[in-house]
Amino acid sequence: MLETIFSNWILPTLRVSTPLIFAALGGMWCERSGVIQIGLEGIMLVGAFFAAVVTHSTQNPWWGLVAGMMAGLVLSLGYGLTVLKWRANQIVSGTAFNLFAMGIPPFLSMIWFDSTGSTPVIPGESLFRSAPLLLMGSVVVASAILYHHSKFGLRIRFAGEHPKALESSGVSVRGKRWQGIALSGILAGLGGATLSIYLASSFSRNMSSGRGFIALAAVILGRWMPLQTVTACLLFGFTELVQIRLQGVVLWGDRAVPVQWIQILPYLITILVLALAMGRTRAPKGLGGDE
């Protein structure tokens, strides 16, 4: 009994939540440092693409993982350049990067594979079994410890909460924000990579399909705290699982369960929580502001 619950529900929930958890923790670090990160979606997409391409050509998923992280990092540093150095509005620039990122996979896969859709399928023996789950677990633990018990975590939080106080103690706010942005790129890239080379066996067009925004919602629901954010991701992962399981199931008459209602649940929950339970959400005070 317990075993079937574990293998039918708990393990699959952990699996589908993995990309969300990576991306959400990245988003959390970035926003904690005081920079809004709505570009998670684009970073995940590009991460998924490069991970699939590199895994396909090296037949080694670890290289794919590294490629996904690097692609995410590069994109996030571009974002950092525009918002930290060129003073672009963070929401505007994040939106631009999301659009930009949507064009990258079809553009490159047309050159490499003569197709704007999916990348070639990676054979099963070159895919991950459970390594990403372990990696996800360690990133969660590391994030929680760094957040609550390290100088690094404290400084990142101060950069977002009281940038002036941090600056006057001789620590560069901008430096911390660069680190937060870089972390969001690496982690969301990693999250994207697990989409294509862990949950699937190739990259398919627009495969992130809103997960970057769900991750962002999880950060807000989790009040920008690591374990709460992860819990929100698990909740969203679970609704995704339920939705997959209910696809095509006939409930009453000859009507299938309308999965659309389950699809919108994460977004609905986020709005409801924003509107009702929290009233005032405790976002980092300096979020989106200047140094």
Place this chain on the structure above:
Amino acid sequence: MKNSEKVRIPQSVRLFFRSLAGAAGGLALGLLICRVAGESPGKVLSVLVNSSFGSGYDFGMTLFYTAYFILAGLAVAIPFKSGLFNIGGEGQLTIGALAAAWAGVVGAGIQSHTLAILFATASAFVAGGLWGAIPGYLKARRGSHEVITTIMMNFIAAGVTSYFTLYSLKDPDSSQAETIPIPEAFQLKPFALFNGAPMGELIIALAVMTVVLHVIMRNSVWGYRLKATGENESAASTFGIPAPASWLSSMFVAGGIAGLTGLVEVLGNSHRFKIGFSADYGFVGIAVALVARGNILGILPSAFLFGVLQKGAGSLDLETDKVTRDLTYIIQGLIILGVASDGLWDWFAGFWRRRNA
């Protein structure tokens, strides 16, 4: 300082040229990227231009997309006056399109063309407006950040519209995910000039509407209230202009205008609601408003630029070997960055000074 001796260029003119230069820079960079694919940027540019201006039909399509982007751009520019960032245009226009298709189905008995158009327009405006008013209300009453709520509302709109398309309004004769076609009384008649492109009186009506909106924003009490809230929320409320009223009304109007984007699609082009009809037009609206720097009249040329891009890119699939219509996403992103990165100019100026020092 030497600068003070020079003739001062007005701020608005300077911003206009900065926008233009930023957009041109983004476009140029996007074209240069085509070299990676082994295509010459000049050829890609000529495909873009030919495909948008080449024939009456092509130009009609370009104007049709321009109409889309005028509306989507206005939906971002109006709340912007009151200090809100409406990322929800995509959801609002989807809801508006569904409402227009719904109007055609329930109003199938309406014979008068004028009445039919009015009914569909009102449906799309009110539906989109209410959809936009929800984040406006949440911001006004609960302090929920509108960027987050509008993003969430986009996804909810996608789910809700596909539910109604598949379960309530589904066309039984079609294997596609689309609603029952609207009757002829609801369909917009295109000008013969454009050889069948879905472009009629509509673009003229929209241009007029934009000018009217410009006047309203400038001269009406409502426009003044929005601006007061946008510029200094607490000062405005001290003088009896409550921010919640500005936020709610600007989001309602913006949502309604975004809803009209859906109306244009359903009445003018596909004559039904199709799931996924919008190629992220709501997000392009952000770029349109940005290039116009929030100036209502500026939306017209800005929307035209993006209309050219949208129409032109459609031909890339056929006319080039390795560059596809997806290039528009890259170019749109780069144009936004080119216009939004204000600091880039200081950086260039500094570079220039150092070089000439």
